[in-house]
Amino acid sequence: MAENVSTTRDRFLTAATELMRRQGYAATSVKQLTAAAGAPIGSLYHHFPEGKQQVAAAALRTSGAVYIQLLPLLMDPYDDLREAIPAAFAAAAEDLERSGWMNMCPVGTVAGEIADSEPALREVAAEVITSWIDQGTAYFVRRGLSPEVARELLIAMLSALEGAFILSRTLRSATPLHAAGRALAAHVDSMTGRGSAGKTPEPGADVGERTR
Amino acid sequence: MAENVSTTRDRFLTAATELMRRQGYAATSVKQLTAAAGAPIGSLYHHFPEGKQQVAAAALRTSGAVYIQLLPLLMDPYDDLREAIPAAFAAAAEDLERSGWMNMCPVGTVAGEIADSEPALREVAAEVITSWIDQGTAYFVRRGLSPEVARELLIAMLSALEGAFILSRTLRSATPLHAAGRALAAHVDSMTGRGSAGKTPEPGADVGERTR
DNA sequence: GTCTATATGCTGATAGAC
């Protein structure tokens, strides 16, 4: 029942994910892909007859499915969503910084770049994001939010996360990810009818650190 | 004192901005640049001896300076920031949709793509974003926020805006931009000590529209 | 399924006439 540890096809997918999250789709060449996967070019076209686009699409789907699992993984430890959300953003910030500011989300990186120039890939990215929204909404509902509030929150959270990734990576500062996490916690508060007194996240807690 | 309506150099900058906001940096070729600017290739290297990178850098600086001016332009009409912020996001959504889902921010598009592969351009993008933060913070201070709160808000707002651009453009739906705007309004509330009662933006107002 | 050799076109960039 145990398969090979890593098939050639899987290595292509991993290589594509890693290269695309750093450079995007256009800048990632087939040659780089084969070098990173340790396989010759003919092998790529054997497993993915439609070439680079097909590898990218498959990599987006695979890594997208993995990514959404992080949501419960990071947030389950916290009883209160107002704590869980900033904690998830902080975890993303830590991972990004630890990776030397490269580990952005491959889906976000590619989606921003190809939405108007690679229709097939844009559709795949849209599918992945839609599935994130559905699964994430279901998770928030399980945590007690109404479907409408859950969906609203999740969409705003994904938006803030992807944008904060861009800012944090470009500025090489964790501040945007932290600020985005606090903003989303406030949104949860406002929609669940809780006031802002008391547990208000401290603004400016880490905004003193300048980038340049 | 009146200069030419449009110098060759300016046409290169405009072409670079428009092409990069749609396709990103890597996918934009020098040939496309010259075709869009209506000038031969030698002309590009006359004005920008360092080539494609230099055009892109100059285009990011120029368009970045224009972009931040939209902040007061869109928000001045509203007395209350809690109304001004969602209105600004709604305006961005309308522009994006009207352009056939292409008109994303060129700085965000490029920054996401090159942060780990084009060090020189990443630095330029970081400069532009830093200047946005400084100018935007100053604007919010003028509107009555404390410097710390203003800065926190602006960083979160930029993050949410860039990320919501990506989601909206990919999904071809204005929902993410609207949801992000509401989240930021909630953040303003929470930081200025106002509760969430009464003026809470209605969650789910437009989240019913599905993309696929 | 793996791998090499190769085809065709486009890439960013340069030289130099005008």
Added chain:
DNA sequence: GTCTATCAGCATATAGAC
């Protein structure tokens, strides 16, 4: 400052031996 001709190299993709 404008424009053409051209370079060397890399792009994606294919054919076909093993």
